[in-house]
Amino acid sequence: MERGDSSISTASEEDWISNLPDSLIHHILSFLSDTTYSVQTCVLSKRWRYIWTSLPVLKFSDKFNDSDDEDDDYADREDMNHYMKFVDKVLSLRDDNSDIQMFHFEFSPSYYWPDEKSERFVNRCMAAAASHNVQESCIKIKLHCDFEFLRLISTCKSLTKLELELSGYDDGDYNNCFVIRIPREISFPRLESLCMNLEFFPFEDEESTNNFFSSFPNLESLVIVFRGWSSGFRDMNLTISLPKLKYFSFKVEDQGYEINSVIKLYAPSLSSFIFESDMVTSFIVENLPSLVTADIKICAATRGEEKEFYAQRMMGLLGGIHSVKVLTLNFSFLKNLELRTCLLRDCLRWVFYILKSSPNIESVSLRISQHRDEPPLDEYRKVVKFNPENIGGDYLDAESSLSCMICHLKFVEINDLCGCADELKFLEILLKHATVLEKVVLASNSTEQDFQQKKRMAKFSEMLLKVPTASKKILILLKS
Numbered sequence: 001m002e003r004g005d006s007s008i009s010t011a012s013e014e015d016w017i018s019n020l021p022d023s024l025i026h027h028i029l030s031f032l033s034d035t036t037y038s039v040q041t042c043v044l045s046k047r048w049r050y051i052w053t054s055l056p057v058l059k060f061s062d063k064f065n066d067s068d069d070e071d072d073d074y075a076d077r078e079d080m081n082h083y084m085k086f087v088d089k090v091l092s093l094r095d096d097n098s099d100i101q102m103f104h105f106e107f108s109p110s111y112y113w114p115d116e117k118s119e120r121f122v123n124r125c126m127a128a129a130a131s132h133n134v135q136e137s138c139i140k141i142k143l144h145c146d147f148e149f150l151r152l153i154s155t156c157k158s159l160t161k162l163e164l165e166l167s168g169y170d171d172g173d174y175n176n177c178f179v180i181r182i183p184r185e186i187s188f189p190r191l192e193s194l195c196m197n198l199e200f201f202p203f204e205d206e207e208s209t210n211n212f213f214s215s216f217p218n219l220e221s222l223v224i225v226f227r228g229w230s231s232g233f234r235d236m237n238l239t240i241s242l243p244k245l246k247y248f249s250f251k252v253e254d255q256g257y258e259i260n261s262v263i264k265l266y267a268p269s270l271s272s273f274i275f276e277s278d279m280v281t282s283f284i285v286e287n288l289p290s291l292v293t294a295d296i297k298i299c300a301a302t303r304g305e306e307k308e309f310y311a312q313r314m315m316g317l318l319g320g321i322h323s324v325k326v327l328t329l330n331f332s333f334l335k336n337l338e339l340r341t342c343l344l345r346d347c348l349r350w351v352f353y354i355l356k357s358s359p360n361i362e363s364v365s366l367r368i369s370q371h372r373d374e375p376p377l378d379e380y381r382k383v384v385k386f387n388p389e390n391i392g393g394d395y396l397d398a399e400s401s402l403s404c405m406i407c408h409l410k411f412v413e414i415n416d417l418c419g420c421a422d423e424l425k426f427l428e429i430l431l432k433h434a435t436v437l438e439k440v441v442l443a444s445n446s447t448e449q450d451f452q453q454k455k456r457m458a459k460f461s462e463m464l465l466k467v468p469t470a471s472k473k474i475l476i477l478l479k480s
Contacts, residue, residue: 018047022054030057030102035090052090054098060087060125061106076110084121091128099133099158108142108167118143126153133158142167148181155185161193168200168228182208186215193221200228206236213240221247228253233261233281241266246290249274250283273321279313285320294321297330334358335408342369343422352429355406362408368416368423368445405470406434416445418453419460428467437471443479 017025029038029052039052062083087105105125109118122141129137130153137159143166153159168178181204194216203209216222219242226232232252238261245267251274262282270288276297277283298314321327337354341347343366355361412430417423431437444457461478 015045018045022051025051026054026056029055033059034061035059036086039090050095053093054095056099056101057104058090058100058102059104060090061104062108077113080109080113087125088121091125094128094132100129100135102136102138103129103134104138105129106140108140115143123151126151129153130156135159136161138163138165140165143178148183151183154183155187157187157189159188160190162188162191163195163197165197166199166201179204182212184208184211186212188216189218191216191219194219195221195223195225197225198227198232202232202234203236206238209233209236210238213238213242216242218244220244223247223249225249225251226253233263236261236263238263239266240264243268245270247272250277251275252277252281273324275317279310279317282313283317285317288321289323291321291324293326293328294324295328296321329354329357331358334361336363336365337361338365340367340369343420343426348422348426348429351426355409360408361406363411363413364409365413366415368414368418406430407436409434410436410438411441412437412439413441413443415443417442417457417460418445419456424460424463424467427464431467431469431471431474433470435470437469437474440474440476441479442477 017028020028029041032038035052035055035058038055041048042050042052060083062080107118107122107125122143126139134153134156135158137153139162166180178200179202180198203212222242222245240263242265246269248265248267248270260280263284265283265285266287267285268287269290271290271292273285273288273291273294273296275283275295278299296317298317331354337358339351339354341351343351351366355364412434414423414427427440427442431440444453457478464476464478
């Protein structure tokens with residue numbers, strides 16, 4: 001079988017990527033995880049030789065293993081030296097006329113790396129970013145010395161977004177922990193978003209910290225996260241006044257040391273407030289007329305004299321958000337609840353929401369405030385007969401606010417019952433969800449001369465005994 005001749009096209013295909021303008025190539029390269037890969041494109045052709053020198057997005061991520069193993073120390077040092085030389089070269093050879101849109105910088109040297117060398121390197125990088133009018137910056141640093149961060153970008157007029165993740169080393173000694181030093185002259189006139197994540201790295205003193213938070217006149221978003229027993233604000237009285245702030249998040253994790261600080265937040269434009277803390281810091285918010293949503297999670301002491309102390313701090317915080325439209329609460333510390341309320345259908349949702357937000361609650365004591373518009377028990381009975389499996393209406397909305405089992409509640413006391421439908425529905429929902437409930441004590445507001453009230457309470461008791469319970473062992477006492 002003879003094979004016929006075939007003509008094969010040898011025309012070179014057009015390199016359409018290289019023909020793109022620099023701005024589009026820069027955009028494509030910005031999706032790479034590290035600037036190392038962007039620099040490597042210089043070997044492709046003459047067209048690509050210098051494109052990396054004007055990249056608007058720079059990402060420097062170290063990949064050392066922070067290990068105390070002496071066998072790995074030499075390799076770590078070699079990696080760090082290589083990383084530092086690479087970053088220095090990229091920044092020193094950068095096109096002077098090209099601004100930096102995004103600067104992502106990570107540096108986590110080993111514990112044995114010289115402090116002076118680390119600080120000089122970090123300062124060189126910060127100075128280079130500032131000299132190229134950096135707009136957004138993400139800085140992740142782990143050091144084992146006091147550090148005056150932001151010294152060389154502390155008056156950067158181009159910066160609009162800043163993320164700081166600073167980590168120290170926990171040696172277990174509070175008095176010897178490293179601190180953050182704030183430059184005396186600091187101003188970020190265009191900064192709109194600031195996120196600080198600090199681990200074992202407290203601020204140095206009250207004066208410089210107050211000065212730091214007064215340097216953001218146009219800040220709209222502020223996120224503060226403290227991790228570790230020595231992080232954050234220690235023994236300070238701070239005032240954070242941010243007229244344009246719209247979003248604020250404050251979160252504390254594993255901060256066991258009593259830092260005895262007071263923070264006051266003034267933010268008239270704030271619309272979203274997120275707070276998670278064990279209340280070792282007294283946090284006060286004032287003048288929040290624009291607040292729409294608040295999400296609060298509090299873990300605090302529940303024993304001895306500390307109980308009242310932390311309760312006062314909690315109420316001080318809640319008192320400042322009285323105008324919020326949507327409130328989410330989580331009180332993991334709450335074990336005993338005493339509340340004066342009415343049990344109208346609108347109030348049921350709120351009471352059950354408190355129970356849902358307090359997963360460790362063990363005891364509930366309610367005193368009922370009566371209202372004239374409470375539905376009669378006969379109306380409730382008719383609804384039950386009509387549809388015993390699903391009462392529906394506003395009652396379902398109230399129960400949906402619970403939507404979980406109450407796993408720790410053992411004791412319930414309700415005083416001043418009048419025997420109305422809403423009270424019965426409250427108990428029905430409660431008994432349905434309280435899995436370990438042991439005792440329920442009910443007391444009516446009837447007197448010896450109030451015959452109609454006694455008759456109504458007898459009917460109430462009759463209907464209550466027919467309500468199914470989630471707890472296998474429960475005692476219900478009805479006192480007149």
